[in-house]
Amino acid sequence: MKLLLLGLTMLFFTQSAIATTYYVDAKNGKDKNEGTSAKHAFKTLKKINRLNLKAGDKVLLANGSVFYGNIELENIAGRKNKWIEISNYQSKDDKSDALPIIDAKGYFNGILIKNSSFIKVTNLEVTANAGGVDEAKVNKNTMRCGILVLSDQVGEYENITIDHVKVRDVFLMDEGFKRGKKETFTPNGTQGYGWGIRALNKVKDSGFKNLSITNCEISNVAHTGIKVNGKSLSIKNLVIANNKVIEVGGPGIQMSGINDGHIHHNIVNKSGSNNDTRKWGRGSGLWTWGCDGVLIERNEFRNANGPADSAGCHIDFNCSNVIVQYNISENNAGGFCEILGNNYNCAYRYNVSINDGYRVKKKGVASQEGKIFWLSGFNGKGRQRKGPYNSYFYNNTIYVKSDILVKIAVDRASKGVLIANNIFYFEGESKQVLGDQYKPEEEGEVLVENIVFKNNLYLKKENWPVESPIADSQPEFGNPEFKNKNGNLPTDFMPTNSALVKNKGIEIEKIPGDKKGLYIGEKVEKDILGNPIKDAPDLGAIEMK
Numbered sequence: 069m070k071l072l073l074l075g076l077t078m079l080f081f082t083q084s085a086i087a088t089t090y091y092v093d094a095k096n097g098k099d100k101n102e103g104t105s106a107k108h109a110f111k112t113l114k115k116i117n118r119l120n121l122k123a124g125d126k127v128l129l130a131n132g133s134v135f136y137g138n139i140e141l142e143n144i145a146g147r148k149n150k151w152i153e154i155s156n157y158q159s160k161d162d163k164s165d166a167l168p169i170i171d172a173k174g175y176f177n178g179i180l181i182k183n184s185s186f187i188k189v190t191n192l193e194v195t196a197n198a199g200g201v202d203e204a205k206v207n208k209n210t211m212r213c214g215i216l217v218l219s220d221q222v223g224e225y226e227n228i229t230i231d232h233v234k235v236r237d238v239f240l241m242d243e244g245f246k247r248g249k250k251e252t253f254t255p256n257g258t259q260g261y262g263w264g265i266r267a268l269n270k271v272k273d274s275g276f277k278n279l280s281i282t283n284c285e286i287s288n289v290a291h292t293g294i295k296v297n298g299k300s301l302s303i304k305n306l307v308i309a310n311n312k313v314i315e316v317g318g319p320g321i322q323m324s325g326i327n328d329g330h331i332h333h334n335i336v337n338k339s340g341s342n343n344d345t346r347k348w349g350r351g352s353g354l355w356t357w358g359c360d361g362v363l364i365e366r367n368e369f370r371n372a373n374g375p376a377d378s379a380g381c382h383i384d385f386n387c388s389n390v391i392v393q394y395n396i397s398e399n400n401a402g403g404f405c406e407i408l409g410n411n412y413n414c415a416y417r418y419n420v421s422i423n424d425g426y427r428v429k430k431k432g433v434a435s436q437e438g439k440i441f442w443l444s445g446f447n448g449k450g451r452q453r454k455g456p457y458n459s460y461f462y463n464n465t466i467y468v469k470s471d472i473l474v475k476i477a478v479d480r481a482s483k484g485v486l487i488a489n490n491i492f493y494f495e496g497e498s499k500q501v502l503g504d505q506y507k508p509e510e511e512g513e514v515l516v517e518n519i520v521f522k523n524n525l526y527l528k529k530e531n532w533p534v535e536s537p538i539a540d541s542q543p544e545f546g547n548p549e550f551k552n553k554n555g556n557l558p559t560d561f562m563p564t565n566s567a568l569v570k571n572k573g574i575e576i577e578k579i580p581g582d583k584k585g586l587y588i589g590e591k592v593e594k595d596i597l598g599n600p601i602k603d604a605p606d607l608g609a610i611e612m613k
Contacts, residue, residue, distance in 0.1 A: 087124025087150065092116060093159055094133035094168075106130075106159055113137040113170070124150035128157040129192065132164030138175040146186030151227070154179070156191040167193040167234065174200030177216045178235070186227045189215065193234040196262065198242045210260035212240040214289070217267040219274045226277040230265060230284060238262035238289040239346045246345040252375055253435060257318075257348050261291035264316065268297050269325065275302030284311045290346050291318035293339070298325030301360055309333050316340075317347025320369070321354040329362040336367065340374035340401075350374030352402060357384040361587060365394045370556075372400040376436040380424060382406035383414050385447040389587040390414045394596045394609075398556050401427040403439040404466065407456045409447030409481070415460035415586055418596045418609045420558045426472045429504065437475045437501045440466060444503040445481035458484035458518075458582040463573065463592070465561050465608040467493045467553060474498035478516065478537050484582055485538065486520040489573040491548055491563070491608035493527045500533040518581045523574045525607045544568065548608065558596050562610045570612045573605035 090103045090110065097109035110116070113135050116127050123146045129135065139154060146152040156168050170192060172178035178194035181187050194214040201210070214235030219225050239262040251257060264286035269275050275298055286293040293313035296306060306329040313320040313336045320336030323329065331354065342349035353369030355377070356362055369380035380397030383390050385408040392415065397404050403425035405416045427438030441461070445453025459482065468474050474494045478485075522542035526532060532540060548563035555561070563569040576592075578585040594600055599611040606612055 087122070087126070089126040089128060090116065090119065091128050091130070091157065092135070093130040094135050095130065095162065096159065106157065113139055121152050123147040123152065123186070126153045126155065128155055129168035130159045130162060131156055131168055132162040132166050134169045134171055136171050138170065138172045138178055138180065140180045140182070141184050141187060142180070142182040144184045148186070151186045151188045153188045153190070154192070155189070167191055169193045169195065172196035173198060176211070177213045179215045180218065181216070181228060182218045183221045183223065183225060184228070185225045188229045188231070189233060190231045191233070193236070195237045197237045198239045201240055201260070203241065203245070206240065206260040208258045208260070210240060211266070212238060212260070212262045213266045214238045214263070214286070215265045217276070217279070218270065219276065220270045222271060222273045224275055224277055228276065228278070229280045229282070231280070232283045235264045235284065235286045236288055238264060240290065241346045244345070252348060252350045252433070257291065261317070261348060262289050263291050263295055264289045264293040264313070266292070266295045267303070269299055269302050272299060275304065277304045279303060279305070280307045281311065282307065282309045285314070286311065286316065287314040289316050291348050292316065292322050292351065293319070293336070294321045296323040296326065301325055301327035304328055306330070311335070314338060315343065316351070317342070317344070317349060319351035319353070319355055323359060323362070324357040326356070326359040326362055329359065331362065331364045332366050334367045337370045339372045340378050342373065350376060350378055352377050352379045352382050353400065354381045355384050356387050356390055358386040359390060360388045362390045363588065364390065364392045367395045369395060369400060370398045372402060374401060375433045376402070377406070378402035378427070379406045380404055380421070383408065383411055385409045385411060387414060388412040391586060391588065392416045393418050395419045396422070396558055397424055398422040399426070400424045401438055402436065403442060405461060406439070406442045407444070407459050409445040409454045409456060411456040411459070413458045413582070413584055413586060414456065416464060417460065417462050418592060419464045420561050420596060420609050421464065421466040422556055422561070423467070423469055423472060425468070425475060428473070436504050437477070439475045439477050439501065440468060442477045442503065443479050443482045443485065444477065445479040446503065453479060453481040456482055458579050459486070460576070460579070460586060460590070461487045461490065462576055463489045463605060463607070463609055465491045465610065467550070467561060468495065470495035472496060475501045476533055476536060477501050477503045479503050480516060480537055482516045484518040484579045485516065486576070486579050487540070488520060488523050488576065489605060489607050490524045492524060492531045493548065493550070493553070494531040495527065498531055498533050500535040518579055520579055525568060544572070558610065563608060563612060566612050569607045571604040572607050575604070
């Protein structure tokens with residue numbers, strides 16, 4: 069009897085450890101099927117939501133199928149080497165390479181991952197264009213997401229990967245809905261919106277660890293393309309890489325509460341789009357808030373639109389150790405460099421900026437000037453201006469064509485500023501403006517201290533406005549003779565005038581009074597193109613050969 073019981077026990081644990089693969093085929097499946105083979109696939113997503121998925125289980129959707137509804141994964145967990153996966157397969161009857169589509173019109177989320185760990189979603193397409201909403205009950209917390217990763221229970225939820233997923237056409241409101249004229253001027257909108265991929269930690273003592281969003285394409289959504297928000301640095305080890313975010317109504321990528329993030333090789337184009345009346349119509353290519361240790365590199369930020377903010381990449385307030393390097397920033401209405409208040413030890417280095425900051429305040433609906441360089445002490449509405457502290461800005465190449473008035477703002481509360489080895493190529497005029505985040509900075513005594521501002525190359529003496537509270541102590545003047553100043557690639561802005569540029573940079577050291585410096589160091593081994601930096605650095609973002 070003991071042997072029989074032992075055998076039954078071993079059989080039970082062996083069977084319970086066996087992972088199951090479920091198949092769903094909208095064309096050929098039937099919900100009465102067992103779903104454990106392609107031949108006997110389920111038909112609808114409702115069957116998936118009724119499963120009790122266990123570690124190692126997979127749900128595979130047939131290529132070429134369109135599934136109406138959504139997938140909800142709640143309070144489930146895989147394990148190391150036994151993740152729960154949602155992905156695709158190619159059925160024998162359909163040789164289509166088209167990804168399976170989840171059409172979540174009328175549902176709040178195409179895919180919901182709630183209070184769960186070790187989840188991987190790959191090779192799917194999600195859309196959710198309006199439907200199923202009582203507009204009278206909509207408020208700023210009402211949202212529709214292509215994919216929502218949510219924690220609303222205490223705990224640390226780890227290892228969630230979203231890879232090779234397309235999210236498009238996500239709107240809460242029906243087509244034809246028009247937003248109020250003041251909606252774009254609110255901090256993040258006061259009405260319900262559609263979002264692309266969103267991760268949200270809603271409660272204290274909860275968070276995410278090892279969250280990865282890679283190789284995805286997000287397009288035509290009402291608000292932000294990729295948005296990751298946590299409380300008090302509760303999201304650890306975030307990777308957002310190799311994504312394309314195109315024509316979204318809000319920012320391309322936005323994050324808060326991140327502790328250790330790597331944001332790289334993303335393409336963001338036309339953030340803040342207003343080509344649909346349901347869109348917000350304002351947004352930087354990327355911005356951070358309340359983050360620590362975030363490296364933003366090798367991204368493209370182009371054509372950001374909006375009456376305020378809408379820079380290529382900006383560092384909002386309450387951040388530490390955010391480094392923006394090796395990026396291309398082009399034609400962004402709000403500007404290139406924007407570092408707000410209560411930020412510590414942040415940097416822009418080895419970036420190329422092309423025709424950024426063209427917006428003119430009060431022209432059209434613009435409430436802020438576009439600025440090529442902005443240090444702002446703003447750290448919350450109604451609060452006294454504070455910082456930013458120890459801001460590093462070096463070896464950037466900045467080109468602005470003649471028909472753009474270059475605007476620069478340096479808040480008099482800034483403390484610790486390094487500006488060196490940059491190329492400022494401004495064909496037109498420039499001027500100093502006041503910072504204008506909600507309420508413009510008041511004029512008064514300049515309080516900026518611990519300044520290292522030297523060894524930058526300017527096309528002409530007028531490039532840095534004389535009324536600025538800080539000035540270059542050792543400027544250089546002349547034409548670096550870019551390879552193609554009318555281009556939009558980093559290689560177009562390779563200097564050819566070696567006498568002005570080659571080996572003319574200074575070694576970057578910590579700002580006086582700054583004991584920490586940059587969290588990955590001030591010294592850079594390579595330029596934006598990957599060329600090694602030998603001897604003294606060249607001026608600008610590209611080393612001459």
